Amino acid sequence: MLAERGALLLLAVALLGPGPRAQAMEGVKCGGVLSAPSGNFSSPNFPRLYPYNTECSWLIVVAEGSVVLLTFHAFDLEYHDTCSFDFLEIYNGASPDKGNLLGRFCGKVPPPPFTSSWHVMSVVFHSDKHVAGHGFSAGYQKDVCGGVLTGLSGVLTSPEYPNNYPNSMECHWVIRAAGPARVKLVFVDFQVEGNEECTYDYVAVLGGPGPTRGHHYCGSTMPPTLVSLGHELQVVFKSDFNIGGRGFKAYYFSGECQEVYMAVRGNFSSPQYPSSYPNNIRCHWTIRLPPGYRVKVFFLDLDLEEPNSLTKTCDFDHLAAFDGASEEAPLLGNWCGHHLPPPVTSSHNQLLLLLHTDRSTTRRGFSVAYIGGQLGCGSGSTEGEGEALQPRSLQPPSSIPPVCPRLLRWLHPSSFPSS
Numbered sequence: 001m002l003a004e005r006g007a008l009l010l011l012a013v014a015l016l017g018p019g020p021r022a023q024a025m026e027g028v029k030c031g032g033v034l035s036a037p038s039g040n041f042s043s044p045n046f047p048r049l050y051p052y053n054t055e056c057s058w059l060i061v062v063a064e065g066s067v068v069l070l071t072f073h074a075f076d077l078e079y080h081d082t083c084s085f086d087f088l089e090i091y092n093g094a095s096p097d098k099g100n101l102l103g104r105f106c107g108k109v110p111p112p113p114f115t116s117s118w119h120v121m122s123v124v125f126h127s128d129k130h131v132a133g134h135g136f137s138a139g140y141q142k143d144v145c146g147g148v149l150t151g152l153s154g155v156l157t158s159p160e161y162p163n164n165y166p167n168s169m170e171c172h173w174v175i176r177a178a179g180p181a182r183v184k185l186v187f188v189d190f191q192v193e194g195n196e197e198c199t200y201d202y203v204a205v206l207g208g209p210g211p212t213r214g215h216h217y218c219g220s221t222m223p224p225t226l227v228s229l230g231h232e233l234q235v236v237f238k239s240d241f242n243i244g245g246r247g248f249k250a251y252y253f254s255g256e257c258q259e260v261y262m263a264v265r266g267n268f269s270s271p272q273y274p275s276s277y278p279n280n281i282r283c284h285w286t287i288r289l290p291p292g293y294r295v296k297v298f299f300l301d302l303d304l305e306e307p308n309s310l311t312k313t314c315d316f317d318h319l320a321a322f323d324g325a326s327e328e329a330p331l332l333g334n335w336c337g338h339h340l341p342p343p344v345t346s347s348h349n350q351l352l353l354l355l356h357t358d359r360s361t362t363r364r365g366f367s368v369a370y371i372g373g374q375l376g377c378g379s380g381s382t383e384g385e386g387e388a389l390q391p392r393s394l395q396p397p398s399s400i401p402p403v404c405p406r407l408l409r410w411l412h413p414s415s416f417p418s419s
Contacts, residue, residue: 029044030043030044030054030056030125031056031057031058032058032059033058033059033061034058034059034060034061034140035060035061035062037062037063037141037142038139038140038141038142039139039140040073040137040138040139040140041058041123041137041138041139041140042135042136042137042138043056043125043135043136043137044056044135045135046074046134046135046136046137047074047134047135047137048134049132049133049134049135050086050125050127050132050133050134050135051127051132052127052128052129052130052132053127053128053129054125054126054127055124055125055126055127056124056125057095057122057123057124057125058122058123058124059094059095059120059121059122060120060121060122060123060140061119061120062119062120062142063119063142064119066119066142067115067116067117067118067119067142068115068116068119068120068121068140068141068142069113069114069115069140069141069142069146069147070090070113070114070115070116070121070123070138070139070140071113071138071139071140072110072111072113072136072137072138073137073138073139074110074134074135074136074137075088075105075107075108075109075110075111075136076108076133076134076135076136077105077106077107077108077127077133077135077136078106078107078127078128078130078131078132078133079106079107079108080106083104083105083106083107085106085127085128085130085131086106086126086127086128086131086132086133087104087105087106087125087126088104088105088106088111088123088124088125088126088136089101089103089104089105089122089123089124089126090102090103090105090111090114090121090122090123091121091122091123091124092114092116092117092118092120092121092151092279092280093116093118093120093121093122093279093280093359093360094120094122095122095123095124100122100278100279100280100359102114102150102151103150108133110136112148112150113147113148114147114148114150115146115147115148115149115173117151117154117155117280118280118359119142121140123138145158145159145169145171145173145237146171146172146173147173147174148173148174148176149173149174149175149176149252150176150178151254151278151280151281152178152253152254152255152256152257152271152278152281152283153251153252153253153254153257153258153281153282153283154251154252154280154282155249155250155251155252155282156173156185156235156248156249156250156251156252157247157248157249157250158171158192158237158246158247158248158249159171159237159247160247161189161246161247161248161249162189162246162247162249163246164244164245164246164247165237165239165244165245165246165247166239166244167239167240167241167242167244168239168240168241169237169238169239170236170237170238170239171236171237171238172234172235172236173234173235173236174232174233174234175228175232175233175234175235175252175254176231176232176254177228177231177232177254177255178231178254178255180231181231181254181255181256182227182228182229182230182231182254182258183207183227183228183231183232183233183252183253183254184225184226184227184228184252184253184254184258184284185205185225185226185227185233185235185250185251185252186225186250186251186252186253186284187222187223187225187248187249187250188249188250188251188327189222189246189247189248189249190203190217190220190221190222190223190248190249191220191245191246191247191248192217192218192219192220192239192245192247192248193218193219193239193240193243193244193245194218194219194220195218197216198216198217198218198219200218200239200240200243201218201238201239201240201243201244201245202216202217202218202237202238203216203217203218203223203235203236203237203248204216204217204234204235204236204238205217205223205226205233205234205235205236206233206234206235206236207228207229207230207232207233207234220245231254233252235250251282253282253283253284255271256271256272256283257271257281257282257283257284258283258284258285259284259285259286260286260287260288261285261286261287261288261370262288262289264289264293264371264372265369265370265371265372266287266369266370267300267367267368267369267370268285268367268368269301269365269366269367269368270283270355270365270366270367271283271365272365273301273364273365273366273367274301274364274365274367275364276362276363276364276365277317277355277357277362277363277364277365278357278362279357279358279359279360279362280357280358280359281355281356281357282354282355282356282357283354283355283356284352284353284354285352285353286325286350286351286352287346287350287351287352287353287370287372288325288349288350289349289350289372290349291349292349292374293349293372293373293374294345294346294347294348294349294372294373295345295346295349295350295351295370295371295372295373296343296344296345296346296370296371296372296373297321297343297344297345297351297353297368297369297370298343298368298369298370298371299340299341299342299343299366299367299368300367300368300369301340301364301365301366301367302319302335302337302338302339302340302341302366303338303363303364303365303366304317304318304319304335304336304337304338304363304365304366305317305336305337305357305358305361305362305363306336306337306338307336307337314334314335314336314337316336316357316358316361317336317355317356317357317358317361317362317363318334318335318336318355318356319334319335319336319353319354319355319356319366320333320334320335320353320354320356321333321334321344321351321352321353321354322351322352322353322354323346323347323348323351324346324348324350324351324352325350325352326352327352327354329352332344332346332351338363345373349372351370353368
């Protein structure tokens with residue numbers, strides 16, 4: 001136990017570093033490292049008015065493999081449209097790294113509950129030289145299930161996964177995309193006690209298409225990929241008083257972090273490109289064309305974290321391409337660093353690009369263009385000859401001619417319309 005506490009404190013010192021956010025203004029006691037399994041903290045002088053010109057940073061560090069649930073009991077900070085005066089910032093990791101920022105808040109409406117995606121969370125309080133409020137009071141605890149998830153992407157697991165989940169559990173997650181974007185949920189492991197109507201242990205997903213009963217899952221059959229109708233998806237996990245299983249693991253994607261492209265040509269880039277992409281994200285871009293097409297992707301820019309200096313492999317941030325619509329499809333390539341890869345081509349009509357970033361170091365990201373090549377029968381052409389992609393390839397799928405084993409020549413990305 002002492003060894004674990006010592007390791008947590010060493011990690012805290014490393015994450016806080018010598019930067020100005022590690023300390024409050026002189027004469028005001030606030031901030032610090034919170035390493036207990038649960039606890040409470042508040043702004044200076046709470047519930048009285050907080051002082052002017054103050055900056056406090058709390059680093060919450062729990063045991064590795066755990067997550068942190070942060071909730072607010074009271075909240076009253078000076079209001080501004082963009083929270084530029086007094087504010088509270090919440091980070092999914094260390095505070096100096098803007099790629100970890102979950103949100104900035106002010107006014108009288110408390111932030112929603114936040115669940116970290118790993119065992120570190122930071123909270124920064126800042127006040128300027130004018131106008132003060134009563135401040136805030138918050139609590140945190142580790143190893144909880146449920147909460148509001150607002151990041152571009154993340155992971156959901158049942159309690160204690162991959163070990164068997166406990167009995168008599170009930171967890172509620174709300175996955176909330178920014179703006180009008182939809183949310184996609186992809187299960188990668190699933191083993192829950194099953195019965196015909198899923199009335200004992202189950203996972204329920206609400207906020208997508210179809211009848212409610214169709215969204216209750218149990219047993220060992222992997223649920224399908226689910227996409228919300230609006231900008232929210234709710235996930236409920238419930239276990240009864242006996243018999244369990246390994247549980248589940250699922251990834252969620254929202255906003256700039258997941259798209260499906262069905263046009264015959266287009267281009268897209270990493271979140272926030274050409275500014276730095278966020279930390280700790282996992283993004284999916286699927287190109288899905290009509291049958292009879294293949295997909296070719298051209299890399300216009302690539303700037304990711306460099307390979308591991310020891311293994312020379314892309315162990316940190318990387319971009320991968322799959323010859324199909326899922327990560328189970330054959331791998332076409334895996335890249336990092338800043339050297340442009342050659343174009344990649346699918347063998348059928350779907351291709352998936354996956355961007356994975358870790359908890360530190362961000363770069364510019366990537367920009368790609370793609371085009372669909374149709375397998376067609378050109379008059380007068382011979383086996384193996386190519387012809388330029390014609391506007392007819394932009395017609396609806398119903399007008400696509402029969403498939404023939406001759407490939408078209410691919411257009412250069414410079415001929416693509418800008419998006």
